[in-house]
Amino acid sequence: MNETTHIPRPQASSTAGALPDTWIRYTRGQRLLRFVLYLLFVLAIVQSIRTIDVIPEFLYDAPTQMADLVNRMWPVAWASFPGTIQQALIETLHMATLGTILAVIMAVPVGLAAAGNLTPYRLVNVLARFILVSSRSINSLVWALLFIAIFGPGPLAGTIAIAFRSIGFIGKLLGEAIEDAHPGPVEALTATGARTSAIIGYGYWPQIRPAFWSIVLLRWDINVRESAVLGLVGAGGIGMALNSAMDLFQWDKVALILVLIFTIVILAEILITRARRKLL
Amino acid sequence: MAGMNSHDEALREARPFALSGKAKLGLIAVIVYAVFASTQLGFSWDRFQAGLGHGARFLSRMFPPSLERLDVLWQGIAESLEIAVLASTLGILLSLPISLLGARNLMPSWATWPARAIVSLCRALHPVIVAIIFVKAVGFGALAGVLALSVASIGFIGKLFTEAIEEISLKQVEAVRASGASFANVILYAVLPQVFARFVGFATYQLDSNLRNSTMVGIVGAGGIGGTLFSAFQRFDYDFVCTILATIIAIIMLGELLARVVRAILLDNVSLADLLRGSAGGRKHAAANADAPAARTALRPGAGTAGGDA
Numbered sequence: 001m002n003e004t005t006h007i008p009r010p011q012a013s014s015t016a017g018a019l020p021d022t023w024i025r026y027t028r029g030q031r032l033l034r035f036v037l038y039l040l041f042v043l044a045i046v047q048s049i050r051t052i053d054v055i056p057e058f059l060y061d062a063p064t065q066m067a068d069l070v071n072r073m074w075p076v077a078w079a080s081f082p083g084t085i086q087q088a089l090i091e092t093l094h095m096a097t098l099g100t101i102l103a104v105i106m107a108v109p110v111g112l113a114a115a116g117n118l119t120p121y122r123l124v125n126v127l128a129r130f131i132l133v134s135s136r137s138i139n140s141l142v143w144a145l146l147f148i149a150i151f152g153p154g155p156l157a158g159t160i161a162i163a164f165r166s167i168g169f170i171g172k173l174l175g176e177a178i179e180d181a182h183p184g185p186v187e188a189l190t191a192t193g194a195r196t197s198a199i200i201g202y203g204y205w206p207q208i209r210p211a212f213w214s215i216v217l218l219r220w221d222i223n224v225r226e227s228a229v230l231g232l233v234g235a236g237g238i239g240m241a242l243n244s245a246m247d248l249f250q251w252d253k254v255a256l257i258l259v260l261i262f263t264i265v266i267l268a269e270i271l272i273t274r275a276r277r278k279l280l
Numbered sequence: 281m282a283g284m285n286s287h288d289e290a291l292r293e294a295r296p297f298a299l300s301g302k303a304k305l306g307l308i309a310v311i312v313y314a315v316f317a318s319t320q321l322g323f324s325w326d327r328f329q330a331g332l333g334h335g336a337r338f339l340s341r342m343f344p345p346s347l348e349r350l351d352v353l354w355q356g357i358a359e360s361l362e363i364a365v366l367a368s369t370l371g372i373l374l375s376l377p378i379s380l381l382g383a384r385n386l387m388p389s390w391a392t393w394p395a396r397a398i399v400s401l402c403r404a405l406h407p408v409i410v411a412i413i414f415v416k417a418v419g420f421g422a423l424a425g426v427l428a429l430s431v432a433s434i435g436f437i438g439k440l441f442t443e444a445i446e447e448i449s450l451k452q453v454e455a456v457r458a459s460g461a462s463f464a465n466v467i468l469y470a471v472l473p474q475v476f477a478r479f480v481g482f483a484t485y486q487l488d489s490n491l492r493n494s495t496m497v498g499i500v501g502a503g504g505i506g507g508t509l510f511s512a513f514q515r516f517d518y519d520f521v522c523t524i525l526a527t528i529i530a531i532i533m534l535g536e537l538l539a540r541v542v543r544a545i546l547l548d549n550v551s552l553a554d555l556l557r558g559s560a561g562g563r564k565h566a567a568a569n570a571d572a573p574a575a576r577t578a579l580r581p582g583a584g585t586a587g588g589d590a
Contacts, residue, residue, distance in 0.1 A: 030549050034545060044365050045369050047362075049366065051362060052362045052363075052426070053422050053423075053503070054422065054423045055419060055421060055423075058421070059423065061418075061419075062417045062418045065416060069416050091320075094317040094321055098317045098318065101310060101313075133529075136492075137492065137532040138529070139492060139493070141408065141506075150331050150332075150338055151328075152331070152334075155321040155322070155323075156322075156323055156327060156331070159321065226406070229406050232499065232500060236321070246412070258409065262404060262405065265404060265405075266404070
């Protein structure tokens with residue numbers, strides 16, 4: 001039986017004793033497993049297509065509906081920008097930035113605790129990773145719903161939702177960056193009898209600094225996008241203006257808000273590209 | 281002795297581990313901004329404290345989780361899974377040709393720029409906003425969710441896969457071309473084998489992220505468990521909310537595990553016997569791969585638009 005001896009790369013195993021005459025890339029077990037995997041994919045797709053609820057009339061109707069939508073969106077209501085929409089836009093940016101700052105404050109200790117080389121307690125690692133996974137599993141819109149139930153609708157719920165969703169992202173990538181850090185400087189510092197804070201500050205920090213800044217900048221960019229939609233569930237920002245414009249069928253205003261969101265997303269991306277070049 | 285003492289004091293005065301002036305300035309700027317923004321947003325300590333009281337009541341109402349409407353829960357979850365599977369399939373199938381067209385090392389510029397424009401456009405808007413547009417176009421229901429998440433998948437896989445193709449070694453392409461192969465054969469035998477591993481990584485990552493997002497598009501009416509969750513919130517059925525959230529987290533964790541197994545089978549050539557034995561080496565490699573897209577995104581300049589759900 002060939003498959004009992006695990007051969008990761010068949011090409012490299014040419015020296016390993018009796019080989020079959022013809023070259024076969026995968027062992028029988030590997031082929032079987034791949035086949036089962038593909039079969040499962042196809043089954044999942046077929047099952048999904050069969051059971052998913054699609055109303056065909058709506059589908060035939062789509063081009064007309066889209067044409068109607070574009071018609072109603074044009075011309076864009078530029079005149080309604082000053083006032084509430086402008087304020088909502090600034091609120092969105094504040095929510096994203098404050099949320100990121102809060103998230104960094106909360107994520108750094110969790111990230112440090114999740115890194116196995118820095119925190120050699122298995123239980124603490126597992127606990128920290130659980131916090132990170134829960135934070136990432138719950139979507140920011142769902143976090144927003146939770147915090148609206150606690151703090152009531154408004155930017156406070158949105159900011160804290162953004163912060164809680166970002167903990168998982170920042171903490172996970174930070175923990176991985178720490179685990180990838182070279183142990184040399186850390187050992188040298190430990191040998192001098194440095195305190196833990198000094199080991200972190202002078203052994204790890206210089207090594208993870210570029211990764212840290214790019215993680216924070218990237219998350220800020222993502223948060224700008226997310227804070228723009230949080231208002232749809234009532235968590236403040238430009239999403240609230242979008243929601244009310246849609247409820248009132250003011251599609252020209254919707255078009256304006258979409259253009260604004262698009263613009264700040266592009267601006268945020270340009271900004272982080274610049275900042276990255278300067279910081280790293 | 282006195283000399284030693286003053287030397288020690290001088291050392292202590294120097295404080296080698298103190299913050300630099302620039303770092304202090306930055307920290308002060310961040311604090312000033314935080315205070316300014318908080319007042320702009322109307323945050324106050326009273327409100328926060330009142331919230332904590334609400335939070336305690338909210339948590340106590342979440343427990344014990346309600347197990348009454350399990351059929352509703354199952355319906356929503358099944359629809360979310362269907363959305364995730366179909367959106368991933370559609371997104372991956374569409375992003376394959378688009379990425380090939382967008383690769384600058386294989387295609388002329390008249391083909392690359394439209395492909396790249398499509399990918400950027402798909403990436404620029406948040407999936408929820410795309411879902412709103414599709415809800416208007418094809419009506420409420422799962423189809424809008426599938427289409428919205430397909431667009432998000434094209435944006436993510438399309439970008440990373442184009443980059444992967446641009447990084448291939450052209451020697452193999454030349455070798456296959458020299459044998460007189462047609463263009464399709466060059467793609468099939470010289471390009472795709474080089475990027476297959478990366479592609480599997482992106483695809484499983486996207487399946488995972490579609491699974492997360494399919495629980496959310498329901499909030500704007502695009503099908504799945506999100507709609508059920510949103511209405512449970514609006515009816516203050518917090519015990520049912522708790523059940524739904526626990527189910528979502530469990531499914532996402534299962535999805536991560538599944539993605540890991542898929543990568544182990546397709547990339548590490550794990551056989552059935554290894555899988556049952558739980559080969560540690562393969563698993564470690566797979567774990568490293570699992571985070572590849574997120575980490576790559578994080579550390580790549582100008583890649584901000586790729587993520588959102590890492």
